[in-house]
Amino acid sequence: MSQHTVTGADAGVQRNARDSRRASLGSYIGATLEWYDFILYSTAAALIFPTVFFGGIDPALGAALSYATLAGGYVVRPVGAIVFGHFGDRLGRKRMLIITMVLMGVASIGIGVIPGSDTAGPAAAVALVGLRLLQGIAVGGEWAGASLMSIEHARPERRGFAGALVQSGGPSGSVLATLAFGLVSLLPTEQLMSWGWRLPFLASALVVVLAIAIRVGVKESPEFVAAEHVEERPRVPLLSTFAENWKSVLVIVLTALSPFFLQSVTSTFGLQFAIASGNAQPVTLWMLSIANFVSIFATLGFAALSDRVGRVRIMATGFVVSGILVWVAFALLGAHSTFAVLGAFVLLLAIGNAMVAGPLAAYMAELFPVKNRFTGVGVSYQLAATIAAGFAPLIATTLIASANGGTTLLTTFVSVLAAVGLIAALLSRRVRVA
Template sequence: MSVHTPGSAPEISPPGTADQGEGSLNTKPMRRILASSFIGSTIEFYDFLLYATAASLVFPQVFFTGLDPALATILSFITLAAGYVARPLGGIIFGHFGDRLGRKGVLVTSMVSMGIATLLMGLLPGTAQVGALAPVLLVLLRVWQGIAVGGEWGGAMLIALEHAPGGKRGFAASFANLGAPAGSSLAALALGAASLLPHDQFIAWGWRIPFLASVLLVAVGLVVRLRVSESPLFTRFQAEAERRRIPIVEVFRTNAKNVVLGVLVAMTQLTISGIATVWAVGYAVAQGAEQTGVLSAKSVSAVAMFVTAITAARLSDRFGRKPVIAVGIVAAILFAYPMLLLVQSGTVAGFAVAVIVGQAIQGIILGPLAAFLAELFPTSVRFTGASVAFQGASAIGAGFTPVIAASLVAATGGIVLLGGVWIGVLVICLGALLVSAEGRRRDLTTMISR
């Protein structure tokens, strides 16, 4: 069995190997695997992104009452960031067990954990009932959510990628990422429907309904997920994996460079998410845009991201991960200022164009991203390595972006500085992509350790 070593050229599988052969995704077991990856991640991201929307529109009035509106919004975004900061910890914890014991068990555990945390959020009393304890409990539950979703993405992505033939890995792995726009759309629709209630009722209890309803979604997801088989690559090399007693140590000992590059590349689409779908929602409403229209536009934008993500994933199987991702990053750089100006217009139409185009660009990056990150790491530590890279980017890119955006706009009274900072970050991340390795033609069956 050959071993991929640092600095060597990407290994190309001979024709007919399980990894690089064309194969088919249209078989009953593979359809079940892709459905599990998609449905499970959709539910997880519904829960996670429901909080993001509520943090912009609801939580300042429920958990941070009596404060200046701008300060209340910033504090609400800080609780949002707490969940993103916890995601790398979830990637390390679940990655440890996923790399040593298997991918499937992690998927079930992460889903149940997320469902419980979201249910408790829906039952959490506000500051008016329990005082300062309310935001403290909110932060603790958000951290719990972050840990759960930190384990979800890696497991859902790998269970699909490691079952798929090599020529279709990008498309298969994208099903875990497609859960993000699908979950975001469901979350926006659910909260948008609840917001049709009179404002006082919506703030008093209406916003809780989408949180409580997640229990039903989790039950459906578990039925699908429990029927999925373990990753064949993990099963084949389980003995090698079990010798990695602490996978996170091995990741940073042998793959630290790839972790850094993975974080920077993944940050590109996550900064778009943090600005377009979190910060911009509250900012557009504050500028005069009608709330229900904004939420409806956000829901439509998730559909745009879904379409471009699945298209970009297919293109990455043909042309490579790096060229497709590079197109998305360049498009994000060019659209940064136009998007911010459209959001600042204070109209639903302006916000709709901004968020739909922004999410479509995000999809170009998101589609190939799962496979790009997974192909940076060997099988024995792939769960941990890919999860830490993606969730580390989530913590920095999506977790702090709304806070930074709100702070920069509050300090300067406009979007000029925010746009400049955002473009600078995207340029740095584009450089990281250019120096990283292309993994489309790597044979994962020989990529065991480094």
């Protein structure tokens, strides 16, 4: 049993097993494709964009500006959560998810065709920032909607696993993105930097059509439909969320800081750190892909376990484990060894992070009533993502520089975030849904 009970219209919900499976599949595929596009940008921001869009300046400054555009996508994610959450709580989940998919497709394809700074000058960077912000707004509304469609279609005893199907879209998208970059990285450097890096972005045109077709066939959330008869929908879900469920927002933000920071810093700075330690870029990308592939099943496994023994118990264990393993993992990332790098990525993503990320979606949904759940889950999740994941590479770079190239300050910071998450998860048992 979980520690929280979903409130609202659940007693009157009529569920269909076929609809539940289709909703979960649609949410998983959609989330995978959304995160493929989003993580594709993160990888390119570390390896490609400093040269292509910020050429002609000091390399260190170019890298910092590239990471700043990465952070910009996170900064606007709460805006997407507010906008899509408002209409998702008032009009339904399904339509919002189709819109977010279209926006993400437009942004990613656009990034694949804009010229570099050698052709367009400063305008290239401006266009990149604009498309990145559009990506962030789309993802801001996507995650909560996809999670709730899967969770609200599922039986109460299966909500952890149903939510994790969307969570596993993160590592699934990472696998696709890093595989795509691993393949194009085999090209000669000149070809990679001129046109090869664009191919993974342009491939979004094909998969977006597939994702939209799947989502059109998914029925609206049965809990949302049933809630019309027992809950009055707030005129402004955002105000309702902070007036009635502010404790839930605070607890979720503090809980999610650690997994967001750890995932982001591993996929961006950790990747760059391993390459700088002498490991070949294509091989390092393959190792990250393998770790993310393992994370898919680890995320689902830990979530299924949370359906049996409780969300908080599994997540609390994950915080303890990740706070310790990060020290081992970063020592391995600094080694000139393929297997050491693989071990580090597995420790960080498939063990420490998956134990927290697996139950996270259901944990969050169970802290809000149906009437403002889209807004509450979306805003809480995206606030944490903006604070932790958006600035993770910049924070990591600063901490490494302050330690004269050492990782002690960075690993200490990760351990502190894990301790904060542990305390927040334990306190969530006292939160009551208004």
